[in-house]
Amino acid sequence: MPYRQLEGFIGRLSTYEPGLVAADYTTLHKRISKQSLEIQIPENDAVVAVDSTGIKVTNRGDWMREKHGKKRRGWLKVHVAVDVESKRLLSLEVTEEDTSDREVLRPLLKDVNIEGGLMDGAYDTNDAFEFMKSKGVDCPGIKIRENAVVSKD
Secondary structure, eight states, X not given: OOHHHHHXXXXXXXXXXXXXXXXXXXXXXXXXXXXXXOOOOOSSOEEEEEEEEEEEXXXXXXXXXXXXXXXXXXXXXXXXXXXXXXXXXXXXXXXXXXXXXXXXXXXXHTTSOEEEEEEOGGGOSXXXXXXXXXXXXXXXXEOOOTTOOOOOO
């Protein structure tokens, strides 16, 4: 993500995360080129809400897409895990547009202590349920799809 865009994104995140100060372009460039940014994860268990959203990367090619009907748009997906009670950001992953939500669940929550989980229908897979069970959550709040087939296992 370009530094100016990242500056705006962090500025917007700082309205939701108390204590998060939006850095300017120069500070971001220095920090990213010298070290990786780390998110401090609380030690206690948390009820986690997980979701993702898309960010348009550029306006370049909009006219060609409209004229010639090309599908590819150039999006980034931001996957976020938030503590439901304190509204603290616990984990953040940025992926390409073709990465599904269920593929990012394990890397997103691997270092987070989980008491419970709330997710939408994109995470309705056997792998997500097994992963949550391995993290100690027997009955996560995952929205079941309408056409889901319930197994007897």
